[in-house]
Amino acid sequence: MVDLAAAMRQRSLSLVIYALTTLLGVAAFLYPFWLPAAAQASGSGMAHAADAPFMVSVLVGLCFAVLLLEVQGQGMSAKVVALLGILVAMNATLRFVEAAIPGPGGFSPIFLLIVLGGYVFGARFGFLLGALTLFVSSILTGGMGPWLPYQMFTAGWTGMAAPLCRPLVRGLRAEGKAGEVVVLAAYGGLWGLIFGVVINIWFWPFVSGPAGQYWEPGMSALEGLRRYAVFYVISSLAWDAMRAAGNVALIGVMGLPMLRILRRFRDRFTFEYTPAPAHAAPGAASAPAIAAGRSA
């Protein structure tokens, strides 16, 4: 029998870990904006400003390690492992093809499966699908670099937050209808933009330099944000708009039939063998009972 209290405790601990890593991740991502102000307030030396990007990279990497451990640590059945492996392979193939034949701007076909997979199979699955897609495709295309933890984190968040669409869809009573796809397409479009904003922050301290923010007296976090906004609009808004539009179009066209396929397989995937008791009748013992569940 499952110890209910222990399960509850484990679940709440998991939630705390999710919340903390997300919080730390957001703080680390946003450090170029609050660090200069904080450093000026405390009067600490420029030595800190110089190794800040390095320490923050370490922090992001560690947060990612913790989150990954937590997400996979809950026990992955053979079915989940196999399904994840295959879907990651499909996505990585898409990215491989995309690296050979680049689409317009930041368009990338990988978000279709990440959003739909997270939406159908849950936050854990979505996180792993997003993060591992980026990892495997970076191995294949040789695009591994210090930006990888940021990309994995952000793509993971994309899949992880997808189940948040569920209450909205349920509220609209749109399950299996066009409304569901509209919600998901809007979600995909939004994350197409957020992905670009977050990835660019990795690049930002290198472009502006700690000195650019640090050596102007009275420069606040708000001013930093304003500069970043200008930098973003000039350098990448058009690029990211392509990604957002691509996500909307892909989910809009492929969403419904793909959701149908994923749902059908979810029902096939979540059955579990429960071995029949040994003292049962010989006929019953030879055929294990199959209990269908929807606990994914």
Place this chain on the structure above:
Amino acid sequence: MRAATPSTPARRGTLHAGAWALWLLAAASALAVTRNPIYLALVLAWVAVVWQAAKAVPGLMDAERAVPLSPLRFGLFVVVVSAIFNGLMVHIGDIVLLRLPESWPLIGGAITLEALVYGALNGLVLTGLYAAFLLVNQVMPIREMVRLAPRAYYAVAIVISIAVAFVPTTLRQYRQIREAQAVRGRRVQGLRSWLPLALPLLTGGIERALQLAEAMTARGFAGTSTPGHDGWTQAGLVAGLALAAGGLLLRLVWGAGTLGLIVAVAGAVWVAGRRHPQTVYRPAPWRAQEWLVAAGAAWTAAFFLLPLPGLERSSLFFYPYPRLTLPGFSLWIGVSTWGLLAPALLLLRQALITRDA
């Protein structure tokens, strides 16, 4: 694709993946910490030397796996772009080159040599990071990269192995479906016409996943969800994270806070990893040459990262503002970058051996 590359004799003498990882870590941290052009130039030069040495070993750098963008081109582009951007955005420094009208938002004001130089230095750092990562990408087979995963990430490592193994299969399946549809006279025009390609691909892929899961279950891979790591690991993680969050808030990240998190994560990964004993079919030995590379990496990293007694570290933090000066130079730190050359020595030795053989 790389996964299919057999282990050729040239590979047999190659460095352990862990040694490469340590080398990469040392190079990346040295690059990330300093903005002193002298140290940057030294580290970049040593990375280039190791790159050339790796090229000298036949069969090590795969021609099949194309380099996305050569580090030289990447460097030229990034250095120029970041110099211009920094020059336009940062209007401090004494040596004014020209003045843009103040009324222009953000870019209006003095364009200074200092800002251009600092931007170019940032570009150099990015170039170095790109080159070092690209090099390790090129010389390390995927199988060994996956093997580097700590035991705690055993499940994730399996997922990655499956994914890498199935990419060629997926490509092949895609071609088959496309041919089948072409035979039926379907033409690909517009987004909607991709549906008859994408849907069979997805269905087929998931069918294969089901078969794979059954095969894994038959071979003893846990068929049902097993409870994950125990409460202690989780509690340790929470404690470590809380420590780090507190450290961040208290502006202690650059000291005790991050250290605390490193310790907490390492401990948790180790505790979780003990649950997955592992056997290896083809062990990768850790020999004297790996120790040499590790020692070199540690030597470099120590001088760049640790406040060693008697070491003048201020030259690391070079700032051109408010007036451009010549960068300082510490002989010790300069010499410490030689640690990054260890792989080049071993690669050259290997190149000589393979040529003789």
